[in-house]
Amino acid sequence: MNVLEINAATGEVIERDFTVEELAQRELDAAAEAERVAAAEQAEAERVAARESAMLKLAALGLNESEVAAIVGGV
Amino acid sequence: MGNIRLYGSTSGYTELAPPAVAPDGVLSLPTGTGTLATQASVGLVKIVDQSFTAASSVSVNNCFTSDYKNYCMVIDCVASADVGISFRLRASGTDRTGANYNYQRLYADGTTVGATRVSSGTTGRIGVAFTAQNGLVCHVFNPFDSALNTSTVSQVSYAYNNISLESFANRYAVNDSNDGFTIYPSSGNITGTLRVYGYQN
Numbered sequence: 001m002n003v004l005e006i007n008a009a010t011g012e013v014i015e016r017d018f019t020v021e022e023l024a025q026r027e028l029d030a031a032a033e034a035e036r037v038a039a040a041e042q043a044e045a046e047r048v049a050a051r052e053s054a055m056l057k058l059a060a061l062g063l064n065e066s067e068v069a070a071i072v073g074g075v
Numbered sequence: 076m077g078n079i080r081l082y083g084s085t086s087g088y089t090e091l092a093p094p095a096v097a098p099d100g101v102l103s104l105p106t107g108t109g110t111l112a113t114q115a116s117v118g119l120v121k122i123v124d125q126s127f128t129a130a131s132s133v134s135v136n137n138c139f140t141s142d143y144k145n146y147c148m149v150i151d152c153v154a155s156a157d158v159g160i161s162f163r164l165r166a167s168g169t170d171r172t173g174a175n176y177n178y179q180r181l182y183a184d185g186t187t188v189g190a191t192r193v194s195s196g197t198t199g200r201i202g203v204a205f206t207a208q209n210g211l212v213c214h215v216f217n218p219f220d221s222a223l224n225t226s227t228v229s230q231v232s233y234a235y236n237n238i239s240l241e242s243f244a245n246r247y248a249v250n251d252s253n254d255g256f257t258i259y260p261s262s263g264n265i266t267g268t269l270r271v272y273g274y275q276n
Contacts, residue, residue, distance in 0.1 A: 002264075004130045005168075008123050008138035008255070008271070018131070025172055026131075026259075029161070029198060033261045040191060 119147065123271035129155070132259040133269060136168050139218040139254050143273030146218065148229075150211040150258070152267025154204035157235070158260040160211065162199040164218060164225060164247055165255035172197050175248045182241040199245040201258065202231035204265055209233040213243075221252035 003022070005014045018026060051072065058068045079091040122138050139146065150160075163170040176199040180191045193200070202211040213229035227245040232238065247253075258269075 002130055003132045003134065004125070004127045005134045005136065006123060006125050006138075007136050009136075013125065022132075022170075025170070030262065032197065033159070036193065036196075 118275050119272040120275065121270060121272050122146075123269065125270075126268045128266050129264045130266070131264050132257055133265075134165060134168075134170070134255065134257040135269070135271065136165060136255040138256070138271050139215075141219060144217055144220065144276055145274040146215040147272045147274060148201075148211075148213040148215065148256075149270045149272070150202075150209075150213070150267060152204055152209055152211070152265045154206060154209070154260050154265050155263035156260075157205045158203065158262055158265075159200050160202040160204050160231075160265075161259050161261060162201045162213075162227070162245065163257045164251070164253040165257055166251065166253050168255070170257050171247070171251070171253065173249070177246045177248060179244045180241060181243075182239065184236055184239045195248075199227070199247065201227060201229040201243050201245065203233055203241055204231075204260060205233045205235060207234035215256075218253045218256070222250055224248055224250060225253055 211231040217223040
């Protein structure tokens with residue numbers, strides 16, 4: 001893995017490896033990102049399930065597909 | 076009409092030449108103690124222009140100064156995988172990694188529109204990058220001002236389902252003076268160009 005470090009004041013550009021501290025932070029970042037993505041996917045699955053349930057209930061009230069779509073909107 | 080040569084103080088000159096067919100126009104020079112306009116009147120001033128290849132992280136030091144309050148970052152890149160582009164502020168060559176980053180995301184993919192928010196994270200997010208070309212612009216407000224939070228607003232165009240759009244707002248919830256930033260993909264690497272401009276105050 002490479003890090004590009006630019007000094008805007010001098011124009012100096014350094015390409016180097018991660019330091020030990022940066023690599024440890026990167027691993028923490030990756031773990032936090034995985035946790036965030038899993039939580040977001042869970043929330044999205046719950047939202048889609050709730051929407052489908054709501055659409056079935058609206059259909060049971062006699063609304064047709066286009067009428068339900070007009071109320072609920074996009075996916 | 077002949078050419079006009081402006082000689083340097085030591086050697087060389089710049090020559091002003093009229094066009095082959097002279098238009099009807101007048102160049103008015105200042106009189107008395109008047110001075111010609113300088114770059115200070117330009118709206119955007121380029122501070123950084125840097126390409127990068129297969130970079131896991133790109134850091135810029137000393138780009139935020141007292142010269143400008145607000146900045147514009149323009150990033151053209153491709154990623155090794157479909158990823159988020161994270162963002163951290165820097166001071167004296169070190170990333171700020173405290174849990175002070177908050178961001179709001181809004182995305183549109185066809186008729187599907189959604190939003191997410193992350194509060195008190197250890198990194199911000201300014202966009203996404205896919206394996207096809209992505210265009211990202213990010214405005215940065217008051218990064219160098221120690222009396223204010225730093226905030227950003229950004230938009231990215233990317234090739235998910237041909238074309239999709241994401242917008243991000245970031246707020247770093249501590250009043251700190253920051254002189255640089257780091258961007259990095261949430262995994263893999265990115266290849267492209269980064270330009271940073273200062274908005275003239």
